[in-house]
Amino acid sequence: MDNPDFKDNNLKAILGPTNTGKTFYAMERMLSHASGMIGFPLRLLARENYDKAVNVVGLDKVALITGEEKIIPKNAKYFCCTVEAMPVEKKVVFLCVDEIQLASDIERGYVFTDRLLNARGEEETLFLGSEIIKKIIQKLLPDCKIETRPRLSTLSYAGVKKITRLKERSAIVTFSIPEIYRIAELVRTQKGGAAVVMGALSPRTRNHQVEMYQSGDVNYLVATDAIGMGLNLDIDHVAFASDMKFDGNNSRKLFATEISQIAGRAGRSTKNGTFGVISDELKFDKDIVQMVENHEFNALSHIWWRNSNLDFSSIKNLFISLEEQPGKNILRKKGNALDFLCLGELSKLEHVNKNKNDKLLIELLWDICQIPDFGNIFSDRHIQLLEQLYSILKDGKIEDDWLKSQITPLSRLDGEIDTLINRISNIRTWTYITNKTNWIKDANLWQHETKKIENKLSDELHERLTKRFVDKKIAVLSKKMNEKIDLEAVIKFDGKVLVEGQEVGYLRNFDFIPEISNDEHSSRILTVARKALPKELDKKVNEFINSSEEALKIDNSGNILWMESSIGRLTKGDNIYTPKIILKNFDMLSLDQKTKIQKKCEESISEIINKTLANCLKLKNLNKIDNDQDDKVVELSSKVKAINFHVFEGLGHTLVKNIPFQIQKINENDRLAIAKLGIRLGVNLIYLPIVLKPKIIKLKAILWSLYNNEFYVDHVPDEGRVNCKFNKTIKADFYFFIGYIPSGHICLRIDIYERLAALVRNEAKKTKFKITEEMLSIAGSTKDNLKNFITEILKYQFLKKDTSESDDEYYFKKTNNNKFKNSRKSKIKKNKVSKFDLNKDSPFYILKSLKS
Known part of the structure; x- marks a missing residue:
């Protein structure tokens, strides 16, 4: 054996599968002795058992030693360590190595093998692990007593x-x-x-x-x-x-x-x-x-080994000692460990190699090579760090300013989960470095600082992982259900529905909208939530029934909105003025509640249409009007009734040519009656100016869209605009019904169309005429658009410019067969008028086709 101070007659191995109580037994044995040490395979296990030991014997008697953390009280008797960090040179009565079968691990196995062969307690040495290493122990340590334990459960x-x-x-x-x-x-x-x-x-x-x-x-x-x-x-x-x-x-x-x-x-x-x-x-x-x-597996055939008796007299001899071969077939030499690879890279550097025979510096170099790369990527960056540390440490200790420059950037909390993991790997390397007390001027300060940063990053990473992978609402509620707690639901004033303080959905008018993921608990949670809803829904229904019609809105798609959310939609009715109402399927409402809501919607929508289009609707079946002069009721003539009917059918306007008699021949009393009704008689159009208000135009667009099942409401001209671009993908009669007439490349509002046509007719009395500023002002458009209107729609002839004329002026003259002669002077019979070929872009052509 490499360590002659300890005898092997007190060796014992307890082997078995997981859940056999091996670690519990080892902790009891250690604390029964005057001193002891246990090497664990993981830092978190060392910490966990350190805490247990402290609870039993007190803080001053237990030490924690890992690569990144050292807590060593002055009077420490018991040492909880990672296997790599075990201070095996220290004499203790009891010594134990956990998970000894990891001697077969290709990366770390050689360290466990070294502990198996060389680490001993003065009175008792214990190895814990799997039965697969039993034969290896029997061959290497024939005096070791082996006890096997069965798993406590199946x-x-x-x-x-x-x-x-x-x-x-x-x-x-x-x-x-x-x-x-x-x-x-x-x-x-x-x-x-x-x-x-x-x-x-x-x-x-x-x-x-x-x-x-x-x-x-x-x-x-x-x-x-x-x-x-x-x-x-x-x-x-x-x-x-x-x-x-x-x-x-x-x-x-x-x-x-x-x-x-x-x-x-x-x-x-x-x-x-x-x-x-x-x-x-x-x-x-x-x-x-x-x-x-x-729990029956093939026994291990070998474990990994590396010489731990290293020669630091020169770099060359260090490599030779690291390359030494084991003396037994069951031991495999570990090659290319991280520290060995780092030594190979650093030894190539000139400023390292010039000290190749300096024992102290070679020991320092080897210590530096053993700094772990927690990112496990063996990158150039890691080698560069080791090189920097060697350059600094060969001449003294690490300066605080340099340490600060390396550590402080790692304290940032921004970035994705993988970025935080990478920062934690880096700060753990610095935690390891700062625990080398002979390397740092103020080791305690920097150990505290690196630990603080690691903890901060770790807590942030935990929060990120939890936020990304845990639905807190379901998690909290599932836990309470597993605890057999009756869940309680409440509804907040803003409609949010909470179960045990967790938001599970919200009330949107008469709908409950769940906001939890669908899992095995969600149905029970939502059932609890729904039990709290009936009273609130009843309040909502009553609030709706008692609201004014202004509380309801109709959006561009015909949806009925209450409190900014849809409760139903409009669809085509018997006529354009009376759309039908289809409510959403409010499955939590009673039939009586649904009936009340339906009735309220019908009344409110009817009221909205009746108020907005009152001037149109009153024309239907109107027989009499009051005479302002003598308070007598005046019977309307058949001609006035005919005009009223066409204006009503056209949502507030119609073409003169639709009227089955000559407008200029109606008598003065009829004209007064028409004027009293707010109707304006034009040369080409008859219309109610009041229906050209933006609010009314919007409603007419919705009603037309519903009746024709083609929604162009989003293309209604901006409020106050007297013209808009003519979109040829939209049906022309949509424009006409909302009060605009396609006029070349633009659509003109019907009152503007009449005024503009009148100005053109007046100017056309001249031999030739041009577009005036008044025309441009009224139309709110460009000369090019008015040129198209005058030539294509009104059928005046465009005159070519001559050199004497301004470049930016257009000139026109009347044609012999001009379509828009003054109807009062025209002697053309009605049946002859109908024989004229109508321009397909003309609104009269469009209306003619609609009538047919």
Whole structure:
């Protein structure tokens, strides 16, 4: 043996599967001695058992030693360490190494092998682990007493269960971070959320996530094989989402022992557990299932070894001692460990190699090479850091300013989850460095600073993971339901519905809109919420019934809005003035409540239409009007009634040519009656100016769209505009019914059309005429648009410019067959007028086609 001070007659190995109480036994044995040391495979396990020991014997008697954390009281008797950080040179009565089978691990195994061969307690040495290492121990340590222990509970294979069908207290295991995220998001959607455990997390973040699971805040865990060691969790079932892992060199199938180590997290103490897979493609072979269930595996054939008796007399001799071969076949020499690779890179540097025979500097160089790369990427950046540290430390200690410049940028909390994980990896490296007290001027200060940053980043990462992968509402409510608590629902003044203080949805008028993910608890939660709604809904119905018609709005698609949200929609009715009302299916309302709402909507919508289009509607079937001069009632003539009918049918206007008699021949009394009704008689159009108000135009657009089932309301001209661009994809009669006439490239409001046509007729009395400023002002348009209107619609001839005329003036003259002669002077018979060919862009052509 390398260590002659200790005898092997007090060696003991306790071997068995997970959940056999091995670690509990070791802690009891250590604390029964005057002094002791246990090496754990993980920092979080060392910390967990340190806390347990402190609770038993007190803070001043227990030390914690890991690569990143050292708490060593002056009178410490008991040491909880990571295996790599064990101060094996220190004499203790009791010494233990946990998970000793990790001596077979290709990355860390040589350290466990060294502890197996060389670390000893003065009175008792104990190794804990799996039975697969039994034969190795028997060959290397023939005097070691071996005790095997059975698992305290049964582990059985449950076959295939999809993620959506997994029961609570299940862990889902996969081996890549993207898959962890994908599965965790699926569990959030289907189950309300999951805790996340993976090797890249800091111990603090991992503990926070584990605590969230253990406390029942979430009932599912998504993890890598990081849960396979040392985490004693209340897991009933382990579901494998993958059977492939990357071992640092290649992607390979899981070994049966690895499956067992991970699956063994299910069922603790005397509670049985199960394991399985999430799809048929992942089904385990029967042989593997039998091995895992019976805890019977092939014994290890070898473990990894590296010489720990190193020669620092020169860099060359250090390499020679590291390359020394083991003396037994069952020991495999570990090559290309991270520290060895770093030594190889640094030894190539001139300023390192010039000190190749300086023992103290070579020991320093080796210490620097052992700084861990927590990102596990062995990058140039890591080598550069080691080079910088060597350059500084060979001449003294690290200056505070340089330390600050390296550490402070890592305290930022911005970025994605992966960015935070990367910062935590970097700060953990600096935590390790600052624990080298002989390297730092004020080690305590910087240990505190790096620990503070790591904790801050870890807490932020925990919050980010929780926010992304946990639906807090479902998590809280699920926990309360598991505690058999009767849930209580309340409705806030703003309509939000809360169950046990968690928002689960909101009332939007008479609808309850759930806002929780659909999982096995959601139906019960929503049932509780709905029980609190009837009283509130009754209040809402009464509030609606007692509201004024102004409380209802109609949007551009014909939806009926109350308090800014839809309660139903309008659809085509018997005529354009009377659309039908279809309410939404309010499944939480009674038939009586729905009937009242329907009636209120019908009354309010009718009132809105009747008030807005009162001047149109009164024309229908109007027989008499009051005479202002003698307070007598005046009977309307058939001609006035005919005009009224056409104006009513046209939503407030019609073409003169639609009237079955000559307008200029109606008598003065009829003209007075028409004027009293607010109707204006034009040369080409008859209209109610009042229906050209923006609010009325908007309602007419909605009514036309509903009646024709073609919605162009979004194309209504802006409020106050007397013209708009003519969109040829929109039916021309839509423009006409809302009060605009297609006039070339633009549409003109009908009153403007009349005024503009009158100005043109007046100017056309001249031999030639041009577009006047008044025309431009009235039309609110350009000369080019008016040119098209005058030539294409009014049919005046455009005159070519001559050199004497201004470049920006257009000139026109009347044509012999001009369509728009003064109707009062025209002697053309009505039946002859109808023989004229109408321009297809003309509104008269459009109206003629509609009538036919």
